[in-house]
Amino acid sequence: MSEKTMINPSGSLRIFFRGIDGGVLIRRGLIGITWAFLSIFLILPVILVFRYAFSLGVVAYLQSFLTRDARSALGLSVFTALIVVPVNAVFGVVMAWAIAKFEFRGKNILLTVLDVPFAVSPVIAGMMFLLLFGSRGLLGPWLQEAGIRIVFARPGIVLVTLFVTLPFVARELIPLMHTQGTEAEISALTLGATGLQTFFRVTLPSIKWGLLYGILLSNARSFGEFGAVSVVSGHIRGKTNTIPLHVEILFNDYQFAASFAMASLLVFLGVLTLIAKGIAESRENYREH
Amino acid sequence: MSRKNSSSPLPGFGLSLGISLSYVGLIVMIPLGGLVISAFRMSFGDFLAAAVRDPRVLASYRVSFGSALAAAVINAFFGFIVAWVLVRYRFPGRRFLDALVDIPFALPTAVSGIALTTLYASTGWIGRFLAPAGIQVAYARPGIVLALIVVGLPFTVRTLQPALQELDREVEEAAMSLGASSPKTFLRVTLPTLMPAVLTGFSLALARGIGEFGSVYFIAGNLPMRTEIAPLLIVMKLEQYDYQGATAIGVVMLLVSFLLLLAVNILQWLSRRSTL
C-alpha cells in the first residue's frame, strides 16, 4: 500500500489525492506528534511504573503481593469490585434502557445527573458521604445509635466506589442502544416474546460487547479509585486499605519497589481492560459489516 | 419527569425509569443533597466568606480553573490531532496507541501523580533535561497542567473519535470540488462540523480537571496562593475541622461542574437536533 493509501473507518480502501488528509509530510508530522504526545504523557509513566516495580528483581516483585497488608488490600479491592461491578452492570443496563429506548421529559437532566460522578471531584465525593454518614453527618448519629458503621468501614468504601463508577456502564450503552433503535425489540414483541424474553434474547446479545467494555471500565475504576476512597477509608492497616491506598502507604514507607509493584497490578488491569475492549470492538465491527 | 411518549410499545418504561431514578437518587442525589443541606446550614454571609471572599480560596480557584482550562485547551488541540490520526491514518502501532488512550481511565490517579512527579522532578528522566533550561515542571503550575492533561486526555479523544468517524467524507470532497484548498476545507468545513464534539470533549476534560485531586496533589507542590488547588483546600479545611468551609468550596465547585455538564448535554442535544 502506498503512502497515500488509507482505509476509512468502515474498513474500505480509499485513496486521497492531496486530499484533506494532507500530503505525506503532514501525515507523517501528525503521526509523529501523536506518538510524541502519547509517549510523554502515557507511555513513559507506564514504563516508569514497571521499572521501579522490578527494580529489586522479580522475586521481590512477587513477594510484595504476599505481605499481610498487601493481601488484605487486594482482598478489599476484590471485595469492593465484586459488589460494585455487578451492581453497576445491572443498574447501568436498566438506566440505559430507560434513557435510550424511551422519550420522556427531563431526560437531559437525568443524563446530566448521571454524568455528575464524572465531574465531581473525588474529594468532594468522599466528603459528601462523610457529611451524610459521618458521626457528625446528617444520618450519622442515627446510624451510630443503630450500630451501623458506614464510613471508615467497607460499606463506605463500596458506596463511594459505586458513586464514582456509576456512569460507566450506562454511558457506554446509551449511545449504542440509541443507534440500535427499537425495531428489533418491537419485532420480537410482535413475534410473541414477553418483555423479559425480548430483553434477554434480543437486546442483551446485541449490546453485550458494549456492556462488557462498560463493566471492564467500571472494574478498572473501582480498583483504581484513590481520592474518594481515601477520604472515607480511615486507613486502618489490614482492614480498610484498598490497593491504591496501599500503594500510597508503601510509597510513604520508603518501599518504592513494592509500592510500584502494587501500582503495576493496576496497570495490568488497565491493559487487560484495553485488550478486552479491542476484542469487543473488533467483534462489534464484524457484526456490523 | 413524566412520560411524553406514552404509547411506546416497549415494556418496562415505568419500571426501568423508576429503578433508574431511585438508584441515581440513592447514589448521587442524596449525597449531593447532603452537601447542599450542609451548605444551607450556614448563613449566606458565612458561605460567601468561606467560598469566595477568602483570598486563598480565590487563589485556589484561579489555580484549579486556570490549570484545568489550560489543560483542557491543550487536550482539545492535541486530542484533536490524536483522534484525527487514529481515525484517518493507518500506520504501525495504531491499535496500540488507540488502546493507550484509555490508560488514565484505568490507572489510579495517585499512581499517575507519583509517576509523573518522578518523571518531571528535576532529577527525573525528563525533568533533568528541562531543569538546566530553567523549566520547572513538577512542583509548579506546569506540573498541575501536565497531570490534568493526562487525566483529561481520554475525554477529548474519546468524544472526538466517533464524531470524526461519522463525519461524511463526501462533505470534504464536496468542499474540495468547489475549489477549496485542504486548509480551507479543514477550517471552514471539517472543523465547524466537529465543533460540538470538540466542545463536549473540552468541557468534560475541564470538569474533570477542576475536580482532580489525586494526581495533582503529588506533583503540585501545594504552595498557598500559587500551586494550591481547590480540592486540596477542601481536604485541608476538613482536616482543620472546618466542615462549613469545606462544604462551601465543595458547593461552588459542584455548581461549576454541574453547569459545565448541563451545557455539554444541551450542546449535544442541540447539535443532534440540528443535524437530523
Next chain:
Amino acid sequence: GGQEDSRRTLLNVSYDPTRELYREYNAAFVEHWKNTTGEDVVITMSHGGSGSQARAVIDGLEADVVTLALAYDIDAIALHGQLLPEGWIGTLPNNNAPYVSALTFLVRKGNPRNITDWDDLVREGVSVITPNPKTSGVARWNYLSAWGHSLRQDLGPDFADILQDPRRQEEVYEAQERARDFVYRLYRNVPVLDRAARAATNTFIQRKIGDVLINWENEILLGSRELDEAGLEMVIPSTSILAEPTVAVVTGNADRRGVSDLAEAYLRYLYEEESQEIIARNYYRPWDAGVLERHRQTFPDLEFFTIADVFGGWGEANRTHFVDGGIFDQLYLEQ
C-alpha cells in the same frame, strides 16, 4: 476465621512517622498482655497526617486510642467529637507524652550550603523543605520552632519569661514582628508544601528537592538510617521547641466497644522501661530519664523551649497562627 472474631481488637489511630515505632511496640504489648492476663488481643493501626487522622476520628473512625503529633489534635477530638473528656490531658504522665522529640535538619552530604542553625534557613537561595502547617503536625512544630528561635535570638535565653513581662511589652512587640519576618523569609524559601512529615521526607530524599529538610528528629534519624547511602547528614540546631506527641484513650469509643481496660493498659505500658527502650530505638526521645541517658549518643542535648511557655499552649498558638486568616495565611498573602 472464628478465632479472630472472638479476639478483642484495639484500634490505634496515629500519625505518619510512628509506623515503625508502633509496629514494634504492638508486638511487644500483645506479648506482654498475653503474659499478664492470658488474653490474645489484636492491635490495628491507622496512619496518616495527624490532623486528618483526628478528623477521621471525629467523623466516626472508631479509634480506641489516639497517638497523635500534637495535643491540639486530641483537643479537637474532645471538642468536636465529644469522644473524650475535655480534661484528658494529665490522665497520663508527662502531659500524656510518653516520648518527645526535637526538630532537626537534614542536609546533603558534606553540608554544601553550610547550614548549622535556624538562621541559615532564611538565607537567600537556600531551599527548605517543610510540610504544610495546615495539615501536618510536624509542620506546626517546625513553624513554631522557627518563630521561637527568632524570639530567642532577640530576647536572649530567658525569652520565655520576658514574653510574660508586662514591662517589656514594647521590646516583645518588636521581637514578635521580627519573628514574623523571620518566618516569612523562611517560607519564601519553601518550594513544596507536602501534606505530612513523611511526604516531605520523600520529597527531600527521594526526589532530591531542597537543601534542607526540617522534620522530626526521629523521622530524620529513621530516614537517614534507611537511606543512608543517599548521602545525607543530620544537623542539630541550637534550639528547638520541645515537640510533645500526645496519646489518649478515646473513652467514648473504647467504653462502647468494651476495651477501656485494654486501651488504658496499652497506653500505660508505653511508659514502662522496656517500652521506653523500644521508643528510643525508634529515635523518639524517651520520657524515662534513665533510658534517655543510655541513648545519649543518639539524642544530643540542645536548648528546648515549650509551646506552653512561649506560645501560651496549643489553643492560643492555633488561634494566632494557623486558623484561616491567621499569621500563616497572611505570610502567603503578602508574597
Next chain:
Amino acid sequence: MSIEMRNLNKTFGTFPAVRDVSLKIETGQLVALLGPSGSGKSTLLRMIAGLEIPDESRQAGPEVLFDGNPVGHKPVRKRGVGFVFQHYSLFRHMTVFENVAFGLRVRPRRTRPDRAEIDRKVKTLLELIQLQSLAGRYPHQLSGGQRQRVALARALAVEPQVLLLDEPFGALDAQVRVDLRSWLRKLHDEINVTSVFVTHDQEEALEIADRVIIMNKGRIEQDGTPYEVFHAPETPFVMGFIGAVNTFRGCLNSSRGIFGPLTIERRDFPDGYPVAEAAEGGDIPAEMFVRPHEIELKDKREGALSIPVRIIRVQPAGALVRVEVRTEGGEVLTAEISHERFRKEVLSPGSLVFAELKKARVFTRTSPV
C-alpha cells in the same frame, strides 16, 4: 381474519397524524396503504398492530376489531400479527434459521412446538423464501432482498392471520424491489392471510394490491381497487398522486368550461359535464386533469378537445413513447403514445401537431366529475 377500524385518531403533541379513520379489511385481502410521506400510513398500521394506542375520542370509542372482536386491550404480542419493517430489523446476532425460529422458541412452554417440529417448520419457511441454503448465515452476510425475505419468513413463522408490512421494500434497490413485489403477491396468495402493506410508491401499490387505500394528511382520500383509484380518482389529490398527469387550470359555468387554450362546450366533454352546481351561478374555478396516455397527437385538428402544440422532446425509450409538447400559451404537456402510432406519425422536435384529449376529469373546488 378480517380487520376493522372504527374512529381511529392519533395525535402526537398537537399534530394529528391520523384523523377519524374507519375501515374494514376483509379476510384474505392484500391491501395497500398508499400516501405521501407523513400522511399517517405507518401510524395507522402501528395502531392495527397495537404498537400505538389510538387517542380516546369524545364520541364513539375508537376500536380495532379482528374478526369482529375488539382487540384494543391486547398488547402487541397477543394480537397474533406478523409485522415487517422497512429496515428488516433482523436480529443481528442470530442466524437466518434462528431469526425465523425465534417466534416459535419464545412461546410459553405449553404451546411451544418441540425441537424437531420447529426445525421442520423453519425449513419449510426457508424453502418458501428460497433461502434454504443460507440458513446458517448471519444477516450481515445477506443482500438487502434476502434480508427482507428473511424478515417476512420470521413474521410468518408464528402463523399470524394478519400480516402487516411497513414499506417492506423501501430500503431496496429499484431492481430488487420489482422482483420482490410479485414474490410478495404470490406469497400472500399461497399462505392465505390478510395483509396490509404501507408504501409511498404508487406503482407498487397498483401492481400487487387487491385494494388501495390512499391517505393524505391523516385521512383516507380514497379506498378502492387499483383500477378505480387510477381510472376514477375521486379527488384532485388522488388524481395527482396516482400516475402522471397534465393539469389545466380554468373555470366552468353553466354552458362551457375554459381551461387555458381550450374552451369546451358542455356537450363536448368526453366524460359528461361537471356537477349541477356549475349550472347555476356564474364561473367557478376548476381544474382539468388529463393523463399522458389519454392524449393523442394528430396532424390535424379533430373535435373540440384538440390543441395545437409544438413538440419539444421525444423520448422513445420505454413501452410507450413519451412526447413533451408546448402549447401556444407556453404550458408544457406530456403525452404518451404507443410505438405503433409513433412510427406512423412524424413526430420530431419542432414540428407542429394537435394534441387531442381523449379523456378529461374536471374537479371544481368541491366535487369531482
Next chain:
Amino acid sequence: MSIEMRNLNKTFGTFPAVRDVSLKIETGQLVALLGPSGSGKSTLLRMIAGLEIPDESRQAGPEVLFDGNPVGHKPVRKRGVGFVFQHYSLFRHMTVFENVAFGLRVRPRRTRPDRAEIDRKVKTLLELIQLQSLAGRYPHQLSGGQRQRVALARALAVEPQVLLLDEPFGALDAQVRVDLRSWLRKLHDEINVTSVFVTHDQEEALEIADRVIIMNKGRIEQDGTPYEVFHAPETPFVMGFIGAVNTFRGCLNSSRGIFGPLTIERRDFPDGYPVAEAAEGGDIPAEMFVRPHEIELKDKREGALSIPVRIIRVQPAGALVRVEVRTEGGEVLTAEISHERFRKEVLSPGSLVFAELKKARVFTRTSPV
C-alpha cells in the same frame, strides 16, 4: 467542455472496480452512467472529478482529458468540475445561502468576486432552484428534494463546465425523484454544461439522458442513445437490465429456433435470423427476449409466433394494462397492452388467449441478433 477517458482502470485491493474504460463525452451532452450496484459507476465518475486516481497501467498510460488537455495531474479543486453527491453532503453548519456561496468565497483573493457580486450570483442561483425564500434556512430544515436542489446550486455556483452527479436523486422519494428529473434536464439545457450523472434507475436514465452508458462489472456494456439501449440492446445483460422483459431459454440451429413452447422457422423471425455461425454447426444454446409491450393478446392464433396461454392476472391500473399469462409449459409471461385493446378483447383471469410476439431478440452465447 468535452471529456475524454482513455484506458482507465481502478483496482481496490485486488478487486477491479473499473476495467479498461475509454470514452468520449461531447460538449453539452447529458450522459447517464447506468448499471447495477457495484458496477463501478461511482468510481468512474470520481476518476473524472479527480477524487480517485486511475491505476497506472502497463500499456498506454491512463488519461482523463478535458477539451483534449490531460488533467491527470490536477487535483479536484483545480479541475473546475461541479460534483453533486447522492447524500447531498451539504455543509450542516451553513445556511442555504452560505452553502451556495461557499465555492465563491473560498476562491483566492485575486479571483474572488466582491460581496455584492457573490450576493447577486447566489440570489440568481437560488431563483433558478426556486428556493429564494429559504436562503436563511439550515440544511436540516429542508426536505430531501430541497436539499438536493441546494447541492446542485452549490455545485453550479462556481460555474463549472462539467457537472458530475452521483445518484443525485438516489436518496429521495419516488414522487420527488420524478419531479426533479425533468427539472435537472431543463437545468442542463439552460446552463449549457457537459453533465454526467450516475444512476441505477433505468427509467431515470432513459428519461433524461441524451446518451446512456451501461456499465457492468467495471466495463462498459453498451453506449448509445436511450432509444438504442432500449430498443436495440447489444447484450443479454443490457436487455435484462433495461426495461421489463420475458425470457425464453432454448436453442438455435441453421434452420430454426426452439424456445420452450415455440418452434420458429428461420423465415418467421420478426427481426431477421441470428448470426451466421448458427447456420453452420448444430444446435447452439440461445435466449430469446421479448418485452411485455411487444406481446399482443389475441383470441385466435395468428402467425408463427403465437402461443396459447391462460390469463392469470389482469392489472389495468396504469398507462398500459398489464396481463400475466401462463403458457402450457407453466412459464409465466407478462404482456402490456393498451387500454383500447383491453376494452376490445375479453381478457378475464382464466380465459384462454394467444400471445403473439411482435418482436423478439435472440442472443446466442456469443453474439446478439
